[in-house]
Amino acid sequence: MTAAVSKPSPWTGLIAGxxxxxxxxxxxxxxxSPLPVNRMLSDPEAMQLLAVSRLPRTLAAVLCGAGLAxxxxxxxxxxxxxxxxxxxxxxxxxxxxxxxxxxxxxxAAALWVKTLFAGSVALVGTSIFLAxxxxxxxxxxxxxxxxxxVYGGVIGAxxxxxxxxxxxxxxxxxxxxxxFSGVLRGRYELLWIAALMVAVAWIVADRLTIMALGxxxxxxxxxxxxxxxxxxxxxxSVITALAVVVVGMIPFVGLAVPNIVSRLMGDNVRGTLGWxxxxxxxxxxxxxxAGRLIRYPYEIPxxxxxxxxxxxxxxxxxxxxxxxx
Amino acid sequence: xxxxxxVSFKHRATPILTDISLxxxxxxxxxxxxxxxxxxSTLLSLVARLQPLQTGSISVDGLPVDTTPGRDLAKVxxxxxxxxxxxxxLRVRELVGFGRFPHGRGRLTDDDNAIVDxxxxxxxxxxxxxxFIETLSGGQRQRALVAMxxxxxxxxxxxxxxxxxxxxxxxxxxxxSLRSVADVNGKTVVIVLHDINQASAHADRIVAMKGGRIVAxxxxxxxxxxxxxxxxxxxxxxxxxxxGTPFALHQF
Ligand SMILES: Nc1ncnc2c1ncn2[C@@H]1O[C@H](COP(=O)(O)OP(=O)(O)O)[C@@H](O)[C@H]1O
Ligand SMILES: [Mg+2]
Numbered sequence: 001m002t003a004a005v006s007k008p009s010p011w012t013g014l015i016a017g018x019x020x021x022x023x024x025x026x027x028x029x030x031x032x033s034p035l036p037v038n039r040m041l042s043d044p045e046a047m048q049l050l051a052v053s054r055l056p057r058t059l060a061a062v063l064c065g066a067g068l069a070x071x072x073x074x075x076x077x078x079x080x081x082x083x084x085x086x087x088x089x090x091x092x093x094x095x096x097x098x099x100x101x102x103x104x105x106x107x108a109a110a111l112w113v114k115t116l117f118a119g120s121v122a123l124v125g126t127s128i129f130l131a132x133x134x135x136x137x138x139x140x141x142x143x144x145x146x147x148x149x150v151y152g153g154v155i156g157a158x159x160x161x162x163x164x165x166x167x168x169x170x171x172x173x174x175x176x177x178x179x180f181s182g183v184l185r186g187r188y189e190l191l192w193i194a195a196l197m198v199a200v201a202w203i204v205a206d207r208l209t210i211m212a213l214g215x216x217x218x219x220x221x222x223x224x225x226x227x228x229x230x231x232x233x234x235x236x237s238v239i240t241a242l243a244v245v246v247v248g249m250i251p252f253v254g255l256a257v258p259n260i261v262s263r264l265m266g267d268n269v270r271g272t273l274g275w276x277x278x279x280x281x282x283x284x285x286x287x288x289x290a291g292r293l294i295r296y297p298y299e300i301p302x303x304x305x306x307x308x309x310x311x312x313x314x315x316x317x318x319x320x321x322x323x324x325x
Numbered sequence: 326x327x328x329x330x331x332v333s334f335k336h337r338a339t340p341i342l343t344d345i346s347l348x349x350x351x352x353x354x355x356x357x358x359x360x361x362x363x364x365x366s367t368l369l370s371l372v373a374r375l376q377p378l379q380t381g382s383i384s385v386d387g388l389p390v391d392t393t394p395g396r397d398l399a400k401v402x403x404x405x406x407x408x409x410x411x412x413x414x415l416r417v418r419e420l421v422g423f424g425r426f427p428h429g430r431g432r433l434t435d436d437d438n439a440i441v442d443x444x445x446x447x448x449x450x451x452x453x454x455x456x457f458i459e460t461l462s463g464g465q466r467q468r469a470l471v472a473m474x475x476x477x478x479x480x481x482x483x484x485x486x487x488x489x490x491x492x493x494x495x496x497x498x499x500x501x502s503l504r505s506v507a508d509v510n511g512k513t514v515v516i517v518l519h520d521i522n523q524a525s526a527h528a529d530r531i532v533a534m535k536g537g538r539i540v541a542x543x544x545x546x547x548x549x550x551x552x553x554x555x556x557x558x559x560x561x562x563x564x565x566x567x568x569g570t571p572f573a574l575h576q577f
Contacts, residue, residue, distance in 0.1 A: 080412060206431035210423055212413045216375045216406055221477070222399025222427040266457060267413040270431070 020278055023285040027058040030289055032297045052185045060188040060246065061180055061288045061302070062281040065253055067194030067239040069280025070201050070273065072254020075126075077212045077269070078232045079133045081144040082262070085254030086126075086240040089133075089148035092251075093155035094125025095237070095244040096175045100159050104166055111245065115190060119241035125155060126233055178243065178250035178303035180288050187246070194242050197235045198277055204231060205269040212267060250303050252310020253280050259317050283309075326350050327372060327481060327513070332381030334367055334537075341367050342537045345381070351480065354507050354514045356524035358548075359534035360558055365517045366407050368534070369483045372515075373404035385481055399427035403477035407485035407517070409470055411458045417469045418454040421445055424476030444472040447502055449495075463490035471499060475506075482506075484516045488523065496520075500527040522572050525549050533557045549573055 028050060072085035079089070086092050098121030102114045109117075129151055136143045156176075163172040201208065207228050210218050218225045243249060257279040261272050284302060287309055291300040327349040334342040342364045349355050357365045370376050372383050374390040383390045385402050403424070411420070421444055425437040433441070445454055448468040458466055467490045474482060482503075488496045504527050506512040518524045524531050525545040533541040533548060541553050548554075549571035555561045563574045 206423075206426065209413070209415070210426060213411060213423075214409075216370075216404075217409065219375055219395060220373060220399065220404045220406075221423065222394075222396035224395055262414055266419075267415055268419050 016275070016278060016282075020282050020285075023282055023289065024058055024062070027061060027285050027289055028054045030292050053183075056185045056188050057180045057183045057288075058285070060183045060191055061285045063188075063191040063194045064178070064243050064247055064250060065280040065282070065284030066198055066277035067191070067280070068243055068250055068253040068284070069257040069276045070198050071236045071239040072280075073258040073269070073273070073276050074201060074208065074232045074236050075254065076258055077208050078130055078229060078236075079144055080138070080212060080214065081133065081141055082259060083142065083145035083255070084133075084148050085252070086122075086236060087249055087251040087254065088145060088152055089126065090129045090152040090155050091122050091126045091236060091240045092176075092244055092249040093152045093159060095119065095122040095241040096172065096249070097121055097125075097155055097159040097162070098241070099175055099245050100163055100166075100168065100172060103168070103171065104162070112190060115241055115245045118245055119238050122237035122241045122244075123233055126237055130229070130233070175244050175248050176303075177301050178248035178306070179299075179301035180247055181299050181301075183247060191242055191246050194239045197239050198273075200231070201235055201269075202273055204228065205273050208232070209267065209269045212269075248301075248303055250284060250306050252306050252314060253283055256310050256313040256317070257283060260313070263317075263320075326386065327515070328382075328384045329368075329372065330382050332368075332371060332378065332383060334364075334371065334376075334379050340537055342371075345537075345539060347532065347539060347542075349513060349515060351386075351513050352507060352511045353529040354503055354516065354527060355530045355532060356528035357515060357517045357532050357534065358519070358521055358524055358557070359540075363534040364537040365534055366485050369404060369485050369515065369517065370406070373402060373483055374398065375404070375406075396427055396430075399477070399479075401479050402481040402483065403474045403479040404483040405470055405474040405485060405487055407489070411466070411470075414457050414459060416455055416457055417450055417461070417472075418445065420458055420469055421450070421454075421472045421476050424473040425478070427477065440478055441476050444476040447475065448472040449498070464492060464495060467491055468495060468499075475502075480511075481513045482515070484514065486517050486519065488518065488520065496523065503527065521549065521554070521575070525571055525573075546571055 031054065033049060068086065075084050075086060075089060076082050095118040098118035099114055102109060102117040129148060132147060133144045136147065159172060163169045207223055210221055210223055211225070211228055215225050258276050261275045261279060265272050265275060287305040288302040291302050291305045294300055329345055329347040332342060332345045333340065345368060359365055371378060372390060378391050385398070388398060388401065390398060418441065422433055422441050425433060425441060429437055445451055448471060450469060450472055453461060453465060458469060461469065467487065471484070471487050474484065487499060491499060500523055503514045503516065507514055528545060531543065531545055531548040532539060533553070535557055540557055541548055549564050551561050551564055554573055563577065564571050565574060
C-alpha cells in the first residue's frame with residue numbers, strides 16, 4: 001500500500017453522521033414494548049417510556065461507546081502498542097476489583113464515591129501495567145498485549161476469589177459483562193463524565209499524537225511527558241471505571257475502533273478523535289440493538305454481543321496486518 | 326552558546342562520559358566524531374535533556390537544561406536522535422508540521438505553514454508530503470525527520486548521525502543545507518558524523534571523542550592528520566589535501 005490515502009471528504013462525515021442518527025432512533029424504537037417512531041412524540045405514555053428508559057439507555061450506549069473507544073485510543077498511544085485496550089490491560093479488572101472492595105467495605109456509599117474508588121484502583125492497576133509494558137522489548141509487540149491479558153487475568157482472578165468469599169459473585173458478573181437493560185433515568189447520568197473526558201482528550205489531541213512518537217521526541221518538542229502520561233492514565237481509568245460501575249465492562253470497542261480508524265485515516269489524533277468517538281458510539285449502539293433483536297423478546301447483554309463481534313473484527317485486523325507485512 | 330562543564334555520566338557503575346567540558350559558540354557547524362560507543366549520542370542526549378544530568382552542568386544560551394521548562398528549551402534547541410523510529414501512521418506533512426509544536430502548541434499559523442512548506446521543499450519531500458511515513462524508504466524517512474527538526478526553527482540543532490540511510494546525493498544536499506543555515510541564518514549545528522571527510526568538507530570545527538572523553542578538538546586541518554586519526558580510531562590512514570581540504574583515505 002503505497003498510495004496516499006486522501007483525507008475523508010465532507011460526504012463521508014455526512015454519511016457517518018446519518019448512520020449514527022439512524023442507529024440512535026432505532027435504539028429509541030426497539031424494545032419489548034413497541035414504540036413506533038411515528039407516534040413517539042405524540043403519545044404521553046410513549047413519551048414517558050422514552051424519557052425514563054429508552055433515551056437514557058441510548059445515551060448510555062453512546063457515551064460508553066465513545067468513551068471506551070477513546071480510552072482504547074489513549075491506551076494504545078501511551079503504551080505505543082496497537083493491541084491493548086482497557087479490557088485487556090488490567091484497567092477494567094482493576095476497576096472491577098475496586099468496585100467490589102468498596103461495595104464490601106462501604107456498601108452504603110454513593111454511586112459516585114464507589115466510582116471514584118473504582119477509578120483510583122484502575123489508575124493504580126493501569127500505571128503498573130504501563131510501567132511494565134515500557135520495559136518489554138519493543139521488537140516484540142505482541143509481548144505487551146500478552147502480558148496485559150495475563151496481568152488482567154490475575155487481577156480478575158483476585159476479584160473473583162474475593163467475590164466468591166463474600167458471596168457476591170452475581171454482582172461481579174454485573175460489572176464484568178456490560179448490559180444496558182437496567183439503565184434508567186437517574187441511574188446513568190454519571191456517564192456524562194465520560195463525555196467530559198473525551199473533551200479533555202480533544203484538548204490534548206496534538207500532545208497525544210506526539211506521545212505516540214515516543215518519549216524522546218515528545219521531550220524534544222517540549223512536552224511534559226510524565227504529566228501527559230498522568231493525564232492519559234486518568235482519562236483511561238475514569239472512563240473505564242464509569243463503564244464498569246454503571247453498565248458493566250464492554251470489551252473490544254477500545255481495540256477495534258481505533259485500529260480501524262488508524263487503518264483508514266492514520267494516527268493524527270486531532271483528525272481521528274471524532275471518528276473514533278463516533279465509531280465507538282455507533283458500534284456499541286448497533287451491538288445493543290442487535291442484542292435486543294436476536295432473541296426477541298429476550299435480551300442478550302451488549303458485552304456478549306460485542307465479545308463475538310469484536311473478536312471477529314480483531315482476528316480480521318490481525319490477519320489483514322499480517323497480509324501487509 | 327552551548328556550555329558543557331565537567332559532565333560525567335555513568336550507567337549503573339559503568340562510566341560512559343568522564344569529565345567532559347566543551348564550549349560551542351553560537352553560529353557554525355561542529356562535527357562530533359569518534360568510534361562506536363565513544364559516548365557521542367549520550368552527550369547529545371544530555372544536552373537535549375533526554376536523560377537527567379548526573380554531574381556537571383549544561384546550558385544553552387544561558388538556559389540550564391536541567392531546570393529550564395521543556396517548552397522554553399524546545400524553542401531554542403532541536404534534536405534528531407540516531408535511532409528514531411516512527412510507528413505512527415502520520416503523513417510526511419503532518420510529521421514535519423509537528424516540528425512547529427513548541428511555537429503554537431498545535432495550531433499552525435500561516436507563518437508556521439510557510440516554514441513547514443519551506444522545510445518540505447528544502448529536503449525534496451514535496452512529492453511525498455501526503456504519504457504515510459511507514460510507506461517511505463529509510464532515506465526518505467530520514468529526510469522527513471531532518472525536515473521536522475529544521476521546521477522546529479531553533480537556533481541550535483543537534484543531529485545524531487543524520488546521514489544514515491542517505492545516498493550520496495542527499496548526504497551532500499543535507500550537509501550543504503546545514504552549511505547554509507549556519508552561514509545565512511547564524512544557526513549552530515552540532516552533528517555526529519561517521520564520514521570524517523564530510524566533517525572535513527563542511528564543518529568549521531571537529532570534536533573527537535573516544536572512551537567517554539574528548540581526545541581532540543580543532544579545525545579540520547588540525548584533526549585530519551594521520552597521528553590524530555590514529556589516536557581516535559586506532560589505525561593509521563593516509564591524509565591527502567585537495568583544494569585546501571584534507572581528506573582521509575580510510576579505506577586502505
Ligand atoms: N542504556 C544503556 N545501557 C548500558 N550501556 C549503555 C546504554 N546506552 C549507552 N550505553 C553505553 O554507553 C556507551 C556510549 O554509547 P553512545 O553514547 O551511544 O556512543 P556513540 O553514540 O558514540 O556510539 C557505549 O559503550 C554504550 O554501550
Ligand atoms: Mg551514537
